[in-house]
Amino acid sequence: MTQRIFAFKGTFGQFETYTGSIPTQRLGAMFSAYFADALDANDPMLRAQRVIDMGHVRRINGYLDRSVRAFGSPIATAKVISETPVAGVPNLVEVELTDIYLVDGQKRVKSCILRAEQDPEWNETIPLHVVGTEELIHKQQLFASINGTAAKVSPSLNAIYDHSNPLGGFITMNCPAEVMESEKATVSKTSDKLVTPGIFKEAMAGLLGVSLKQLASLSLDRLESSWDKWAPYTRELWQVYRELSKEAGGLPMLRLLSILPHNVGFLAICRVFPLLRNPAQLIDLVRLEREGLTARASGLWDGRCMTLGKITKSGDAVALTAAMLATQLGVELDDNLKLFL
Numbered sequence: 001m002t003q004r005i006f007a008f009k010g011t012f013g014q015f016e017t018y019t020g021s022i023p024t025q026r027l028g029a030m031f032s033a034y035f036a037d038a039l040d041a042n043d044p045m046l047r048a049q050r051v052i053d054m055g056h057v058r059r060i061n062g063y064l065d066r067s068v069r070a071f072g073s074p075i076a077t078a079k080v081i082s083e084t085p086v087a088g089v090p091n092l093v094e095v096e097l098t099d100i101y102l103v104d105g106q107k108r109v110k111s112c113i114l115r116a117e118q119d120p121e122w123n124e125t126i127p128l129h130v131v132g133t134e135e136l137i138h139k140q141q142l143f144a145s146i147n148g149t150a151a152k153v154s155p156s157l158n159a160i161y162d163h164s165n166p167l168g169g170f171i172t173m174n175c176p177a178e179v180m181e182s183e184k185a186t187v188s189k190t191s192d193k194l195v196t197p198g199i200f201k202e203a204m205a206g207l208l209g210v211s212l213k214q215l216a217s218l219s220l221d222r223l224e225s226s227w228d229k230w231a232p233y234t235r236e237l238w239q240v241y242r243e244l245s246k247e248a249g250g251l252p253m254l255r256l257l258s259i260l261p262h263n264v265g266f267l268a269i270c271r272v273f274p275l276l277r278n279p280a281q282l283i284d285l286v287r288l289e290r291e292g293l294t295a296r297a298s299g300l301w302d303g304r305c306m307t308l309g310k311i312t313k314s315g316d317a318v319a320l321t322a323a324m325l326a327t328q329l330g331v332e333l334d335d336n337l338k339l340f341l
Contacts, residue, residue, distance in 0.1 A: 002081055002098045003030050006132065009083065009093050016080070016132040018095050021125045034101055035110065037172050048103055048139035052110065061110035070228070074105030075146065079134040099134050103142045111206045154185045159197035166220035170228045174231060179238060187263070190252045194241055199263050203270040206228075208312050234313075236279035237269060243286050259321065260285065264305040264313040268321035275306060275331045293328050300324060318321040 007020035022030065038052055044049070078097040086092040102109060109126075116122055131142060131147075153161075160182055162168045180200070181193035195203075205215045207230050218226070240249075241261065248254035251261055258264045269285070276282070288294045296306060304320035305311055323340040326333050 001035065003094050003098050003100065004094060005128075005130075006086070006092065006094050007128075008091050009095070010091065015138075018080075018093070018097075018130040018132065020128055020130070022128045023123055023125050024112050024116045025120070025123045026127075028116060029107055031100060031102065031109055031113070035113075037307035038106070039049050047102065048136060048143045049106055052106055054110075057107045057110045057114065060107055060144075061114055064111065064115055070185070073129055074109050075103050075129045075131065075142065077101045077103060077133050077139050077142065079094075080132045095130075097130065100130070101134075101139055103131075104146045127292070152305045154183060155198055156180075156182050156196045159201075165216060166223060167216055167218070168197070170220060170223045170227075171197050171200055174234060175229065176238060179241065179331055189255060192251050194251065194261060195263070195266055199266060203267055206267070207270060207273060230273060232279045233270075233273045233276070233282065236282045240282050240285050244282075244289055247289075257296060258289055259296055259301050259305055259311065260289065260294050262311045262313075264311060264317050264321055267313075267318045268305070268325050271318060271337075272326050272329065272331070275326055275334060275337075276329075281329065288325075288328050294325075300328075 005020045005022065007018035008056045010017045011018065035052075038047070038049065043129070078100045081092040081096040081098055082096040086094065112126060131138075133139070160168050160172050160180075175195065175197070179194040181187045181191060184191075185198070186194065187193055187196060201212060201215060202229070205212050208215065208226050211220075244258070244260060245251045245254055248257060255261045269282070283315070285294070292298055293300065294308075296311070301321065301324065304324055305313070305317045319337065319340045323337040324332060326337060327341065
C-alpha cells in the first residue's frame with residue numbers, strides 16, 4: 001500500500017530525502033505493514049532495527065503528555081513511486097511512498113500509534129524524515145550510523161535538563177551552579193565542583209525519608225514544602241565549603257587533604273543535619289578541619305570512609321562517617337548512628 005505525503009525534498013550524500021509532518025492519527029495506517037513485519041523479523045541479518053521492546057514503548061506512552069512532544073524525529077526509508085512539485089514553494093513536493101521502514105524511532109512511533117488508538121481525539125503531528133532507498137544494506141548502515149555514533153548524555157546533564165520532572169528544576173534552585181557538576185557523571189579529583197545532581201538527590205532522599213524512586217515522583221509543591229526544613233542547612237553548608245575551599249587553596253587541594261569534599265563526606269554531613277540544633281552549628285566543620293580532625297591522614301576515618309589510604313563510599317561508609325563526624329561535633333547520636341560508632 002502506498003502513502004502520499006507533502007514533504008520538503010533534499011539531498012544528503014547519495015540519498016534523496018523527504019521531510020514532512022505526519023498527523024498522529026495517520027501513523028497506524030502508514031506503518032502498519034512495518035510493525036507487522038517487525039514482529040516476525042527474528043533474523044537480525046534480515047532487518048535493520050532492534051527487536052521492538054514493548055515495555056519501553058509503554059514507558060514512552062506514559063510520558064507523552066508531560067514531555068516536549070517534539071522529542072525526536074523518526075527516520076524511515078521508503079521506495080519513492082512518484083513525486084509532484086508544489087507550485088510556488090521551492091523543494092516542496094507531494095511524494096508517493098511504499099515499503100516504508102523505520103530505521104530510527106520505532107518505539108516513539110509505536111507509542112504514538114497506541115496513544116492515537118486509545119484516544120481518537122488526540123491528533124497532533126510529528127516530524128518524519130524519509131530517505132529514498134529500499135536497499136537493506138542502506139537501511140542497516142543508516143541504523144548503525146545513527147546509533148553507533150550517538151554520544152550518551154551524562155546523567156548529571158540529563159537530570160537538570162529534564163524539565164518534565166520537577167526534581168531537575170528543584171535541584172538547580174537549591175544546589176548552586178558553583179558547586180554542582182553538571183557536565184559529568186562524577187566529580188573528578190581536579191574539579192572545582194563539589195557534587196553531582198545524583199549525589200544531591202541521594203542526600204535529599206535520605207533527609208526526606210524516601211527512596212530515590214519516590215523522590216522522583218514528588219510534585220514541586222511537595223518537594224518545596226518538605227525541603228523547607230533542610231534548605232537553611234544546605235545554604236549554610238555551601239558557605240562552609242566555600243570557607244574550607246578558600247583556606248585550602250581550592251577544592252582540588254581540599255580533596256587531597258580532607259574527607260569533607262568527597263561524596264561520602266558530603267552525604268555524612270547531610271546525615272548529621274537532623275542531630276543539629278540549628279544550621280549555624282555547621283561552621284564547626286571548619287574548626288574540625290583546622291584541627292586536622294577531618295584530615296584523610298588523621299587515622300580517624302580508617303575503616304569508615306578510608307580504605308588503604310583511599311576514599312570509599314561503599315557499604316556503610318556514609319553511616320560510619322556520619323557517626324564519627326557527629327561525635328567530633330559534640331552532638332548526640334540517634335539510635336541508628338550509635339550502631340556505627
